[in-house]
Amino acid sequence: MVNLHRRHCTRTLALAAASMALTGCASLTGAEAVRVNVVGLEPLPGELMEARMALKLRVQNPGDTAVDYDGISVELDVRGNSFASGVSPEKGSIPRFGEVLISVPVSVSALAVLRQVAGIAGGSNSNGSNRIEYALRGRLAGSGFGGARFSSSGEVELPKGLMGR
Template sequence: MFRLLRSCLTLALLAGIAGCSLLPSRDPVSISVVGIEPLPAQELELRFAIKLRLQNPNETAIDYDGIAVNLDVNGQPLASGVSSQNGRIERYSEEVLAVPVSVSAFTALRQAVGLNPAQSLNGMPYRLHGKLAGGLFGTVRFSDSGTLSLPAAAGY
């Protein structure tokens, strides 16, 4: 009985390894922030549309059905957003997506308290990370970093 169980587990392990090797390998999708625009806000929040350029350096298209992003500024969480946009990024092509994000007043206050009077969020280091939803094996995670360049109308 033990020998049969061990043989079955060995076969299952080998089948799993062989199955994983058959999955196509993908180069990471290049995603960069290309713009931030103010949106109408509610009472205790700020809203922005973050424009992302997605570049697919792979030989196969990427189908997506939703996107989620988180924006950290100066090492602290600042904004998050989701969108139910869906579409397809063809092989070796690019697309620009706008994702609405929200910043609560308390989060903005926490960021402002950490700044000295001569600083603003403009020019601060950021890290954007998130995912393009695409089903069980099609979800693509991404990350981008740089320095903020906020529009003057945002009031920062």
């Protein structure tokens, strides 16, 4: 019984040490995180209870080695509320000190659109423009251990007609 407990503790410590070593190796590479900004939204054909859009992302690689990716997933919050999500199997490479434009199809529920329309009608976007604040989270799959996660925030202009303007 004691021998079994000792073996279990040894195995647990070995796994913890290996995990810390991998984390340490990843941080020693000095690789900078990719920078991602929303640069546009374009309408796509959708279904009755959803809107579909092409979310245009500019992805910059400030590092001195190329970043290869094989798929992308995103979640977009607008004015503090969940708004759209999407995935794309797109693959490619972001050159060292370079950038690429990636288009990700996203789905927006009718409820999310109604929530935004109600917020704008209630005066929370009183400047009369279609520009609204966003927060973006996502992951580029296939680069490094488990992919490269990213997040950003800013303002984006919604497609004409989406918010009833």
